[in-house]
Amino acid sequence: xxxxxxxxxxxxxxxxxxxxxxxxxxxxxxxxxxxxxxxxxxxxxxxxxxxxxxxxxxxxxxxxxxxxxxxxxxxxxxxxxxxxxxxxxxxxxxxxxxxxxxxxxxxxxxxxxxxxxxxxxxxxxxxxxxxxxxxxxxxxxxxxxxxxxxxxxxxxxxxxxxxxxxxxxxxxxxxxxxxxxxxxxxxxxxxxxxxxxxxxxxxxxxxxxxxxxxxxxxxxxxxxxxxxxxxxxxxxxxxxxxxxxxxxxxxxxxxxxxxxxxxxxxxxxxxxxxxxxxxxxxxxxxxxxxxxxxxxxxxxxxxxxxxxxxxxxxxxxxxxxxxxxxxxxxxxxxxxxxxxx
Numbered sequence: 001x002x003x004x005x006x007x008x009x010x011x012x013x014x015x016x017x018x019x020x021x022x023x024x025x026x027x028x029x030x031x032x033x034x035x036x037x038x039x040x041x042x043x044x045x046x047x048x049x050x051x052x053x054x055x056x057x058x059x060x061x062x063x064x065x066x067x068x069x070x071x072x073x074x075x076x077x078x079x080x081x082x083x084x085x086x087x088x089x090x091x092x093x094x095x096x097x098x099x100x101x102x103x104x105x106x107x108x109x110x111x112x113x114x115x116x117x118x119x120x121x122x123x124x125x126x127x128x129x130x131x132x133x134x135x136x137x138x139x140x141x142x143x144x145x146x147x148x149x150x151x152x153x154x155x156x157x158x159x160x161x162x163x164x165x166x167x168x169x170x171x172x173x174x175x176x177x178x179x180x181x182x183x184x185x186x187x188x189x190x191x192x193x194x195x196x197x198x199x200x201x202x203x204x205x206x207x208x209x210x211x212x213x214x215x216x217x218x219x220x221x222x223x224x225x226x227x228x229x230x231x232x233x234x235x236x237x238x239x240x241x242x243x244x245x246x247x248x249x250x251x252x253x254x255x256x257x258x259x260x261x262x263x264x265x266x267x268x269x270x271x272x273x274x275x276x277x278x279x280x281x282x283x284x285x286x287x288x289x290x291x292x293x294x295x296x297x298x299x300x301x302x303x304x305x306x307x308x309x310x311x312x313x314x315x316x317x318x319x320x321x322x323x324x325x326x327x328x329x330x331x332x333x334x335x336x337x338x339x340x341x
Contacts, residue, residue, distance in 0.1 A: 004338040005038055011331060016042050020324065021296060021313040023047050023197045025234030028336040031245040031306040038339040041234060048189060048196045048231050049312045050214050052293030055230040056156045058183065058240060059171060061102065061271020062253045063163050068098060069252070075099040075270065084165045088135060092143050093158065100147065101155040103260070104268030107144035108154045112137065115220035119204050123220065127170045130222035134161045149266045153217065153227040160226020171224050182236030185229050186211045196231070197314045199295055214295050214316060234312050237299060241308060258303040261289050275300045279329035283309055283337045298329060309336040 012024045023043035029036040041047065051058070068075065071082035079101065080094040100106040114137050124130035138158060164170060172185050186196065196211035204216060211231075213219050218228040232240070244250030257269040267274050275281065275288030283300045284307065290300035296315030301308035311332045315325055 004335040005040070008038070008332065008335045008339075009040060011328075011335070012040070012042050015328065020318050020322075020328075021315045022317055023049070023314055025049070025310065025312040026332060026336060027234055027238050027308075027310040028339045029238070029308060030340075031242050031301065031308055033306075034242075036238065038336065039234075043197065045235075046191075046195055046233055048186075048191060048211075048233055049297060049314065050186075050197075050199050050209075050293075050295045051183070051230040051232055051237070051297050051312070052215065052228050052295040053153075054237070054291050054293045054297055054299065055228050056226070057272050057291035057299075058237075058244075059230060060156050060159050060163070060226040061257075062244065062249060063171070063174065064098060064102060064159055064271065065253045065256065066249055067163060067166060069249075073098070075102075075256075079162065082166070083162050087162070087165055089138055089158075090143065093138070096143075099270065101152075101159055102268070102270045103149075103266060104151050104155060105147045105149055105266060106152065106155050107147055108150075108152045108158070109141065109144070110150055110152050110154070112141050112154050112217075114157070114217040115204070119216055119220040124222045127164070127222060127224075130224070131161060131164060134221060134225075149268060151268065156227035157217070157221075157225050160224075163226065171226070171229075182239045183230055183232040185224050186213065186231045189231060198317060199314050200317045200320075234310055237310055237312070238308075241299065241301065241310075245306065254301075254303050257289055261287075279326045280333060282330055282334040292329070296325060298333075300333065307337075307340050309333055309340075311336070 025041040027036050028038045067082050073081040075098050078095045078097055083094055096106045193211050198208055198210040199214040201208050213223050213229050215228040218225045223229055257272040260269045261274055272289040273291050275290055276286035280300050284302035288300040288302045292298040296313035299310045
């Protein structure tokens with residue numbers, strides 16, 4: 001390909017001009033090299049994105065693996081092996097294995113309403129209140145008997161709840177203490193509101209969202225949960241991935257996901273997702289793993305070669321549902337992959 005960087009810039013400029021998003025960030029490189037191969041943003045440097053479900057891959061997944069290690073637990077053993085004792089959940093939930101919940105094959109539904117009668121009216125003022133709300137709603141969710149491959153926000157809300165109860169502290173400071181500091185939960189990045197890229201108008205909260213999590217369930221749970229809530233710049237995501245790739249916990253996490261990618265056919269791995277779909281399969285010949293986010297974010301990496309690609313936008317600014325994102329991601333990841341040679 002003659003000039004993938006120019007093609008990328010032209011493509012992102014066109015989408016910005018058409019109003020599909022107001023900011024975008026792209027990067028490609030290698031996890032074991034400090035400098036990126038290609039890096040470009042359409043807005044100011046330091047623009048902060050709502051990373052949405054990248055939270056699952058970058059925070060919840062690694063922390064669950066850490067909790068499992070600390071308890072000398074096994075992935076195929078029940079959650080009860082490392083879960084705290086002072087919780088009130090249906091016993092069947094704690095008999096699910098860590099592998100099943102991380103891999104989205106637990107029987108838990110894809111989604112459940114945690115915000116009804118709460119969001120926009122009485123949001124939790126303390127983490128204890130937020131955790132009590134999680135526990136109350138989780139206790140009403142039916143558990144299916146079929147262990148099919150079904151992407152589940154509920155499963156990661158459950159994992160985030162167990163992590164917080166186990167550690168007796170919020171995920172908020174735990175991220176910086178345990179892993180790396182460039183990412184965080186808004187507004188604790190301590191940046192001006194202008195640094196956050198808006199994600200659109202929320203009809204439930206009746207305001208434009210800027211520096212507030214787009215996901216309604218996460219917002220109703222205090223802006224922090226196991227499935228969403230993370231914010232960061234493109235540079236921060238890159239720095240974080242590189243830090244994780246040379247950390248003992250991160251190496252164990254990536255290798256466990258890679259082992260599952262090689263030995264199974266399911267989409268959900270052990271915190272990451274298989275990168276062979278319509279939008280990601282053009283990267284690393286479909287041998288990558290990573291995660292997309294609803295707001296228009298995604299990253300993919302190939303563990304064997306250490307190459308990675310990042311594409312962040314606020315595409316929800318132009319509408320909640322947009323099939324266009326799949327084809328756009330495909331084009332972008334194809335060009336980013338080409339930039340790596």
